[in-house]
Amino acid sequence: MTNIRDVARLSGYSVSTVSRVINQKNYVSAATRAAIQKVVDELDYVPNDVARDLSRGKTFNVGVVLPHSDHPYFTQLIHGITTAAFAAKYHVVLLSSRYDADLELDYLEGLRRKAYDALIFTSHGLPLPRLARYRKYGSIVVCEHPHDSGIPAAYAHRRTTYREALAYLKQHGYQNIGLMLSRPIAVSATSQATADAYQAVFGQRPAAAICATDVITLADGQRAATDFIKRGFQFDAILANSDDIAIGITRAYQQAGRPVPFLIGQEHQLSGEVAHLPTIDHYFNTVGENALQLAISGATTNVAIDSTFIEKQ
Missing domain, CATH: 3.40.50.2300 (Response regulator)
Known part of the structure; x- marks a missing residue:
């Protein structure tokens, strides 16, 4: 498999110079850029995203754990989360759970293995203290009142x-x-x-x-x-x-x-x-947007959104 060192060797430039061209950075002359790009095209080289994520310490993936998507609570939350993620250039990975504790543990282990930068639990089967144990491996956010768990939360005042x-x-x-x-x-x-x-x-x-x-x-x-x-x-x-x-x-x-x-x-x-x-x-779109912001910022605060009772639509 072709790698960046192959491009550097065949083009005659250093790996760091090739990296700047591939990542469209400045401080490279037009002639150098053209020579390196010619080799990239000939080798049909593309960067390895996994390796790049490991090198920069981020995947830009946020896992969203949801038991199902049949209720508007979840669909509205997901809409808010994905809207905010798109604006922040993050990817959302939907992780179906059906309230299965073993599945939820698998997703937490994924956070531990750096498969995601953060996990958002729209709902959960595991108790909050169990989720809190994994906060040392990455950001975890819940969409309910966190009580004394210490987990950052975005939720609606119900x-x-x-x-x-x-x-x-x-x-x-x-x-x-x-x-x-x-x-x-x-x-x-x-x-x-x-x-x-x-x-x-x-x-x-x-x-x-x-x-x-x-x-x-x-x-x-x-x-x-x-x-x-x-x-x-x-x-x-x-x-x-x-x-x-x-x-x-x-x-x-x-x-x-x-x-x-x-x-x-x-x-x-x-x-x-x-x-x-x-x-x-309950303005769950807004709740979802705030949950995503908490997840990617690593903030440890809680955001409570006021709900509205509408007597007649």
């Missing part, structure tokens, strides 16, 4: 707007309220925040029976609502975990010939605008 949304329901006379959650309360920071807000507004933890879990897509919302109907729940309102999911809930009640409960969505999606749904906007 608890305030969850309380606002549930208080809005209470103020308007809604008492029998169902909750749509992506994961069980015991393992999800987002679900915990929803349950905490429910307790703050209604004075008690939400019963397990009124919490539908594994609700990620519109079809999941329809399935969960159908299950509520079959089990005889008579909700007068449901807090959905996306606008699309609220549309799925609407379909289920319409198909069953039942009145549709009052619905609040999340993530300010087009479907919610068309249906004029109240929603919560």
Whole structure:
């Protein structure tokens, strides 16, 4: 395999001069540049990116660990991350995890082996202290409140707007309220925040029976609502975990010939605008942009983005 030393030997110039030409640096005469370029073209030589990354100590790759991309939380985060990465001339490597702890450990070991300059965990199955152990090998950023883990974080303030949304329901006379959650309360920071807000507004933890879990897509919302109907729940309102999911809930009640409960969505999606749904906007694009900046800068700060409860779109 041709290397830079071959180009230097055949052109008669030093490796450092050849390197300046290949990397388009200044301080090389036009004649020298032309002579070296002629040899480069004849040998069809291209630099070895892996070797170059090793020499400069950076890959310009940021690994983004995500369990799936079916929910707008993840798609909006990824959009923000990739937009900021493009502007900073970094590459984004998407690392699917499905909350598999072994896979997440593999990605952390990749950081240790310098396969990435940084890892962003949009969500995770491993506990925060376990992630924190790998910070000595490179930058790690999470997209949730980091508590006392010491991990830099970019995340949305959810608890305030969850309380606002549930208080809005209470103020308007809604008492029998169902909750749509992506994961069980015991393992999800987002679900915990929803349950905490429910307790703050209604004075008690939400019963397990009124919490539908594994609700990620519109079809999941329809399935969960159908299950509520079959089990005889008579909700007068449901807090959905996306606008699309609220549309799925609407379909289920319409198909069953039942009145549709009052619905609040999340993530300010087009479907919610068309249906004029109240929603919560967590500005996850902005969260993603800040997560990328933390990852590539190595900053150890936390960036919390305020959310907005929109009463009607």
